[in-house]
Amino acid sequence: xxxxxxxxxxxxxxxxxxxxxxxxxxxxxxxxxxxxxxxxxxxxxxxxxxxxxxxxxxxxxxxxxxxxxxxxxxxxxxxxxxxxxxxxxxxxxxxxxxxxxxxxxxxxxxxxxxxxxxxxxxxxxxxxxxxxxxxxxxxxxxxxxxxxxx
Numbered sequence: 001x002x003x004x005x006x007x008x009x010x011x012x013x014x015x016x017x018x019x020x021x022x023x024x025x026x027x028x029x030x031x032x033x034x035x036x037x038x039x040x041x042x043x044x045x046x047x048x049x050x051x052x053x054x055x056x057x058x059x060x061x062x063x064x065x066x067x068x069x070x071x072x073x074x075x076x077x078x079x080x081x082x083x084x085x086x087x088x089x090x091x092x093x094x095x096x097x098x099x100x101x102x103x104x105x106x107x108x109x110x111x112x113x114x115x116x117x118x119x120x121x122x123x124x125x126x127x128x129x130x131x132x133x134x135x136x137x138x139x140x141x142x143x144x145x146x147x148x149x150x
Contacts, residue, residue: 011143029141032089032114082125082149086140090114094136095147101129103149110134110146123149 003016019026023038094111097103103123110121127149134146 008141008143011141013141030089034139082123082127084109084121084124084146084149086112086142086144086146087119087121088112088114089141090119090139092134092136092138092140092146093118095132095134097129097132097147099129099132103127103129109149112140121146125149 003014006013006015013029014031016028017025018028018033025036025038027034027036090112091114092110093113095109096111097109103109103126105123105126107123108120109123109129112119112121129147130150131148132146133148134140134144140146
């Protein structure tokens with residue numbers, strides 16, 4: 001078993017490669033097991049993050065969604081934005097809001113399953129949901145942005 005420490009947006013993740021068979025691997029990220037598939041072993045891939053949102057208000061378009069296979073790029077905090085982040089690794093089992101919904105501080109905005117328990121994720125501030133980054137069924141790591149409230 002090989003272990004690595006990856007730093008993603010300032011958060012460290014311990015990744016253990018438990019088993020490799022061809023293009024399939026069993027890995028553990030901070031103790032949570034995942035089965036992953038290598039898509040292309042012959043091509044080098046570089047990952048980039050989304051550019052930061054511009055300050056000028058724009059009409060809300062459909063929000064880009066994250067894929068289950070990669071952590072979502074976190075938006076910078078500040079300017080009154082409420083970025084709701086995953087408090088622990090798990091699977092998104094529900095998003096209780098839509099883009100444009102008004103929410104109150106403490107309102108449940110998402111549900112996350114971790115260690116066979118359901119966890120209610122609550123809004124940190126009053127405001128309007130401006131972006132949703134994940135879909136039901138997505139696996140997320142601790143600290144990954146789920147949605148933004150402005």
